[in-house]
Amino acid sequence: MRTRKLLMGLAGVAMLAGSNFVAPTPAGAQESIFIPMLTYRTGPFAGSGTPIMDGMHDYLTMLNERDGGIGGVMLEIEECETAYNAQKGVECYEGVKDRNPVVINPYSTGITLQLIPKAPVDQIPILSMGYGLSATAVGEAFPWTFNAPATYWSQMSAIIKYIDSQGEGISGQTVGFIYLDVGYGREPIPLLDQLGTDMGFEVVKIPVGVSDMQNQSSHWLQVRREQPDWMIMWGWGAMNPTAIKEAAKVNFPMDRFIGVWWSGGNVDVRPAGDGAIGYLSVNFHGTGTDFPAIQDIIKYVVEPGLSLSDPDVVGDNFYNRGVSNAVAVAEAIRTAQQVTGVSVVTGVEMREGLENFNLTAERLAEIGLEGFMNPMQITCEDHAGAHPVYIQQWDGSAWNRVSDWIEPMSDRVRPMLIAAAEEYLSDKPEWQTQECN
Amino acid sequence: MFYRETGQFKTSYRTDQAVFPIKQDAIGIWVLLAILFIVVPLTFNDFWLNSIMIPTLIFSLAAIGLNLLLGYAGQISLGTGGFMGVGAYSCYKLTTIFPDVNILIPILLSGFVAAAVGVLFGIPSLRIKGFYLAIATLASQFFLVWAFGRIEWLYNYNPSGAIEVPTRRIFDIAVTGPHATSMTRYLIILSIVVVLTWVASNLVRGRIGRAWMAIRDMDIAAELIGIKLLQTKLTAFAISSYYAGVAGALMVFMWLGAAEVESFDINHSFLILFMVVIGGSGSLIGSFMGAAFIWVLPIFLRSAPDYIGLEIGAATVEHINFMVVGALIIFFLIVEPNGIARLWQIGKEKLRRWPFPY
16 A cells, blocks of 8 residues: 555656646747647547648648748648637647747637737737638738638628529528527627618527537427528538438428538538438538649648548548638748748738738649639738638539629628627727728 | 654644644745745746646636535535636626726626525525435536526627626736736736635634534534534535636636636536545645646646657647546546545655654
């Protein structure tokens, strides 16, 4: 008994001594560009998160392997696991912020919301690509936050526009909105309510709590009772495949069920089998591997075994979403290097790069992604840009584009964004804003 | 050799009943406080303060709260996360309604709201015990989380549903919000935790604490010797929830800076429960040890592979982390069910006789 206690005591002492190791590496002279990645490869959101993280990681690694980084400077990529938990995300952020990260990609609206007030103080820009707080599109009010290519509000307005263009139009119809009951899912509600009043359709809101994600029978029973003409989904992680399966079970017409661009993963539709055929989702980039840059990823990263990804997943919708995010980061770094003349860019230069970001069709062709996404521009005033999106449909094995590029209703969305930004700042007298000429 | 009480004679009841009867302990606690108040802020960097010291202190306070209820009064509760949420949300409401009031006042007042809610959900404890009470408090956990998400007034109709901490200043020094330095926040949290721990240590040694322990050990006997069950149990719930509420308010206002409903879910309650169980139920120092153990171990495990030079993916580390912490919980429950506090006590006993044990 005594030896056992002694051993345990020793173990305790060893742990205390060991904990001295935890000091993070000091920010000294830097030779590489540090890109931290907040990932979630564990927990109920891993299904959605893993392919995105792999896509992002693999594109950046490909740049290192093929070109030796960006502008001759290697990229240092480091992952920190958040499990989509805002608390852990903040912890990860605190752990990396002293090491001159060039940009933070929180990959969670909840984490983004918590980091928005910290960004101007720590001078680290946030790129919440296609998620986050919609109002941060207003560049004057949020100099450090970027949410290109489109805000949730723009995206929602594009969905409503699509519905309005189908058959009898949206006026007088009922639209069901099933959403994950966290900051992310609630984000588009103000716009949806406003458009409902303006365009004369009824909105039925069906929140799904995180703990109910895999048990949605009661929610879909409500759908059957309310008989909406259309369903829109703002789901994530394990919520998506469950919702699509349940929709198939209650025989909801799949071609009237539209998911946000986060509800269109291949892993989301596969579990429902043939029941998912016809399901629609929004997108802003191409799928598949028929792009030279993706081929380079396969050649330089996947085949030599530098990727964590299953080779079959390369080219999936969410994998390519990660690639598109990495492209935005890489191109912004390149722009920052050109604009500021500094080669090892940090947060301050990166912000310049993001504000002058202009990904043209020619540039896309140059980096081997011709037609992969719509040209994308960010300006000082508009940190999202009102970029068009398209609707894709699942045919049982792949996503097919079924609409043209749909322009969001910027004339309606922009004034609401400005009002929301003003409201956000109203109780923050010390907020740092900027003037755009 | 150095740690023994030879020559320290107790000449009055007062010295005999001191919190630290051994002189070395009494000096030790002052040295520890000096280190925490002076050395730590001067030498630790932001990462240490923000990711290790601040969360450990806040969780210690929450663990003390649960320990008062579970370890001293013997009433099991799975609602700590919810009570912490009550503290956080009421502090948010108070400071947005009265923005000019010194932020420490809403933080300390929010504990009373949590206490009121705690009393309400503590009423069933009069009729039901043990596992059944755990289920009843579980209901409070789910109800409160539901309320935080559904009652829009609680988060000021914020479309994101999250509460965000505004910048508040005391004597022109930012203490909350993004402008507050980690050192300021650390010192404020440390002061509150030290004061509340001192209050708790006096509570458990006094009449109230003795009544709690009597109920914990055998409630019928306690009733027979004249302890009022209703009052005593409800006081336990109230005081425990007060601590949890203040910890919740500190967590959001002094550490995270913003919070969603998920920050207060059932996992959070379990986390605090593990801290109490591993640290040692019925021990205040155990609450600190448990909180430090559960909070620091994963951070240590996360950075350990780097220093040995191993390249392990972040997700793999997280998986290993789950396994190691789980295994350690089982290990402690089997080898030392009374927690780290008991190990500490055994260590001290041995030290007193060292180097000549008998």
